[in-house]
Amino acid sequence: MLTVGMLAAACGDGGDDSTSGAQGEPRAGGTLQFLTFQEVATLDAGAARPTTGSGQLPLVAIYDMLAEVLPDGTIKPRLAQSVETQDQRVWTITLRAGLKFSDGTPFDAEAVKAAWDRMADPATGSPSAGQVKTMKTYEVVDATTLKVTLAEKNSQWARYLMRGLGMIPSPTAVKTLGAAFAQKPVGAGPFTVDSYVRDDRLVLKRNPLYWDAPRPYLDSLVVRPVLGDGPRLDTFSSGDADVIAFVIWSPELVQSIKQRLDTRIPPISGGQGIVLNTRKAPLDDVRVRRALLLAVDLADLNDKVNAGGAATVDSLFTKDSPFYSDAPSRPKTDLAMAQTLIDQYLAEKGGSINLELLGTATSAVQNQALQQRWSQLKGVKVSVQTLEPVAFVTRQGKGDFQMAGSAVAGVDPEPSMALALQTGSALNFGGFSDPLVDKALADGRTATTTQERAAVYRTLETQFWAQVPLIPTFRLPYAFVVSKDVGGFRLIDDGLPDFHEAWLKK
Numbered sequence: 349m350l351t352v353g354m355l356a357a358a359c360g361d362g363g364d365d366s367t368s369g370a371q372g373e374p375r376a377g378g379t380l381q382f383l384t385f386q387e388v389a390t391l392d393a394g395a396a397r398p399t400t401g402s403g404q405l406p407l408v409a410i411y412d413m414l415a416e417v418l419p420d421g422t423i424k425p426r427l428a429q430s431v432e433t434q435d436q437r438v439w440t441i442t443l444r445a446g447l448k449f450s451d452g453t454p455f456d457a458e459a460v461k462a463a464w465d466r467m468a469d470p471a472t473g474s475p476s477a478g479q480v481k482t483m484k485t486y487e488v489v490d491a492t493t494l495k496v497t498l499a500e501k502n503s504q505w506a507r508y509l510m511r512g513l514g515m516i517p518s519p520t521a522v523k524t525l526g527a528a529f530a531q532k533p534v535g536a537g538p539f540t541v542d543s544y545v546r547d548d549r550l551v552l553k554r555n556p557l558y559w560d561a562p563r564p565y566l567d568s569l570v571v572r573p574v575l576g577d578g579p580r581l582d583t584f585s586s587g588d589a590d591v592i593a594f595v596i597w598s599p600e601l602v603q604s605i606k607q608r609l610d611t612r613i614p615p616i617s618g619g620q621g622i623v624l625n626t627r628k629a630p631l632d633d634v635r636v637r638r639a640l641l642l643a644v645d646l647a648d649l650n651d652k653v654n655a656g657g658a659a660t661v662d663s664l665f666t667k668d669s670p671f672y673s674d675a676p677s678r679p680k681t682d683l684a685m686a687q688t689l690i691d692q693y694l695a696e697k698g699g700s701i702n703l704e705l706l707g708t709a710t711s712a713v714q715n716q717a718l719q720q721r722w723s724q725l726k727g728v729k730v731s732v733q734t735l736e737p738v739a740f741v742t743r744q745g746k747g748d749f750q751m752a753g754s755a756v757a758g759v760d761p762e763p764s765m766a767l768a769l770q771t772g773s774a775l776n777f778g779g780f781s782d783p784l785v786d787k788a789l790a791d792g793r794t795a796t797t798t799q800e801r802a803a804v805y806r807t808l809e810t811q812f813w814a815q816v817p818l819i820p821t822f823r824l825p826y827a828f829v830v831s832k833d834v835g836g837f838r839l840i841d842d843g844l845p846d847f848h849e850a851w852l853k854k
Contacts, residue, residue, distance in 0.1 A: 369610055370835030370853040376555040378852035379568040382845070383580045383592040385710060386737040387547050387573040392530040393521075397475045397775065398506055398512030399755075399764055405593060406571045408840065409552055409847050411515035414441065414460070416840055419759075427455065427516070427536060427559070429492075431509065436501040436794065441509075443492040448738070449518035450540040450555045457488040467512070471534075475745070475774045476512030478767070489804065502793040504762035508512030510841055511763075538564035538848035542640050547573060555625075558848070565836070565851035575709055577601060581829070590834050590852070591845070593826040596620055596710060601827055602657030610830040616757050616842045617659035617669050621820035622705065622718065623744075623754035627779040630693065630701050631750060636814035639689040643683045643722055644819060652717045654822070661820035664756075664809040670798045671805045676813055678820075687725055694727050701728045706752040708740050714821060715753070744777050749797055752777065756817075757824040759842045761792055763804060769817060780817035 384405050390396050393411050396404060397605055415431045415637055416424040423431055426449060433439045464486060467474040474480075484499045498505060508514065523532035532541045536559070539552035550571040554564055572589075574580045577600035580592045594601045604611045619773035624631045625641070646660040665672040690701065703722070703852045707715045733744070744752050754777055758764035766789045767773045771781040788808040796800045826843025836849035 353486055358545075367454070368424055369837060370833055370851070372835070372853075374565045374822050374836055374849070374851040375853065376562065376565050376851070377567050378567050378854070379570060379593065380847065380852060381570050381848060382569060382588045382847075383570060383574045383583060383589045383595055384474035385573070385577075385580070385595045386708070387574065388550075389741050390532045390739060391541070391544065391550075392533070393512075393517055393533070394472055394474050394476070395530065396512075396515075397741075398502050398508075399775065404511060404607070405845055406550055406552070407515055408537065409539045409571075410537045411517065411571055412507040412537040412539065412848070413511070413840075414443075414516070415506060416510055416753065422654060423506065426514075428509065431506045433505075436503045436505075436796070437498050439492045439496040439498070439505060440489075441496065443494075444559055446701075447536060447559055448557045449521070449534055449536045450557055451518050451534045452557065453518055453520045454491075455516065455518075455536045456491045457494045458491075459519050459722045459828060461488055461518050463516045464513065465519075467521065468718045476839070478506050478774050479512045479763070482658065500790065501794070502762075503792055503796050504760065507760065507762050507841075510844070523632045527587035528784045529737065539566075539569055542568070550749050560848065565846050566847065569847055569850075573843060576775075577710075584829060584831070591837060593845070594825055596714075596830035597654045597658030597822045597825055597846060599655045599657070601813060601825065603656055604827075604829050605657070610832065611827055612830060612839055613825045613827045614759060614839055614841070614843050615666055615668055616759055616824050616826065617665040617671070617761075618755065618757035619659070619820040619822055620753070620755045620757065620823065621818050621822075622822045623778045624780045624816065625747060625750050625752075626781075626817065628750075630697070630703075631778075633693055634815060635689040635693045636701065637819075639686040639693075639725065639764050641813075641816050641819050642679060642686040642689070644718065644821070645681045645721065646821065649714070649717055649821060651720070659825075661823060664812055664820075665805070666823070666835055671802045673802070675808050676806070676810045683724065686811055688732045690725050690727055690830050703728070705730055705732045706740065706743060707732065707734055708753065709734060709736050709755045710737075738849075743776075747777060747779060749777075754778075754785050754818060755824050756812075756820065757842065761789070761801075761808070764842065767811070776817075778817055780815070782811055782815050782817075784811045785815070 414428040429444045432444045432524040467476045485497045487495045518534040540555045540556045542551040542553040544550045552569040581600045583589045584592045620828040661679045717731045722730045756768045788804045791804040831853040833853040838846050
């Protein structure tokens with residue numbers, strides 16, 4: 349039998365299961381203030397992207413998850429009591445008995461099926477629809493059991509149950525509230541939505557029906573979006589915030605580390621960067637994409653954006669990943685070769701290359717530095733457009749851009765990195781398609797040993813740097829600075845914050 353526990357060798361260090369912070373017996377009560385880097389795109393788990401940095405941060409508190417894959421690859425039961433497979437294709441999910449949503453309705457196998465049906469419905473517009481399509485069938489066996497038959501074997505499929513497929517809304521609330529469900533969603537997580545004022549605050553209250561009593565220990569959790577790393581860090585330093593989040597490297601994050609604040613950063617492979625829209629000229633031509641990659645000077649960019657303190661991406665996998673290899677790796681900066689590739693393209697196509705780089709205020713400094721660098725290429729003009737986060741996510745998701753901030757990142761290639769690169773994925777924003785990449789991803793899913801997976805991911809890395817679907821810049825930190833008065837706070841996988849065991853000393 350293959351269980352999630354056999355995924356152990358496939359992970360790096362994974363999410364931070366730190367017990368640093370306040371020590372001793374957990375104390376009940378209190379309100380924890382959590383500052384995020386942007387407003388969530390939606391509180392409806394069925395409509396949310398199954399990625400950490402695009403609004404998933406409060407969702408674990410509302411919905412919990414079916415199962416969690418720990419850093420060593422073993423399963424940590426959550427709403428599901430067990431997740432098992434005999435052959436990587438047929439999976440059995442057994443739910444805990446007696447589960448209830450926070451509205452008092454049963455959390456059973458029919459509710460899970462209803463959630464997946466809703467994600468699959470084109471009217472929902474769910475970014476998780478592709479994950480539902482990985483299942484050929486999913487059947488309710490009894491009140492607590494589902495049988496899932498995948499379209500193809502996947503030894504890593506249980507990882508999908510930490511996000512998208514694993515966050516289940518109350519079908520009764522979905523039907524009753526309709527479009528208003530996103531304003532006050534109902535899940536089976538440790539907290540319930542008390543009030544929500546967009547761009548101001550989300551107030552969550554303790555769920556008395558939560559399955560893991562006496563957790564949660566907190567009376568309430570207040571989530572506030574505060575744009576700008578400086579204002580968030582200032583608020584934390586003044587004692588008006590208990591946990592703050594960073595999505596990208598910045599001088600403020602570097603400052604937090606240097607000041608020895610309790611800064612937690614999961615070891616994520618891949619990184620943030622600029623996704624290139626390969627659907628249309630000029631970025632449909634690999635010569636232009638390679639020229640942009642070769643023109644980037646990571647050391648200079650790091651100095652300008654992060655005072656030299658960030659971890660840069662010189663290989664797809666980090667050195668502590670079991671999939672790391674000395675070769676292939678990122679090609680060295682070569683402005684002369686970049687110019688040669690641009691000249692070849694323009695000699696064939698004529699005219700000039702005009703590009704727009706889309707981003708948010710969070711990435712403004714990086715984007716301006718890249719604009720200046722790429723503008724050194726003769727025949728290339730780059731403009732920068734800065735949007736509000738929700739507007740940016742909308743355009744990015746529709747593929748309405750030439751270049752845009754994005755990421756190819758994850759503790760494990762499955763599922764986040766794969767979803768960003770495989771042909772036809774809703775999270776493959778640039779429309780990239782490469783048969784060798786698709787085959788490597790497919791082979792990585794069926795492989796069951798670290799050695800087998802590492803071998804196929806070498807092909808993935810070779811093609812990544814050769815075809816350049818995205819230009820990585822810095823490792824994606826998803827960092828959290830935690831007050832010394834907070835105990836029990838931990839990170840799941842590549843940085844999903846888990847508050848169900850959090851408590852306040854003060």
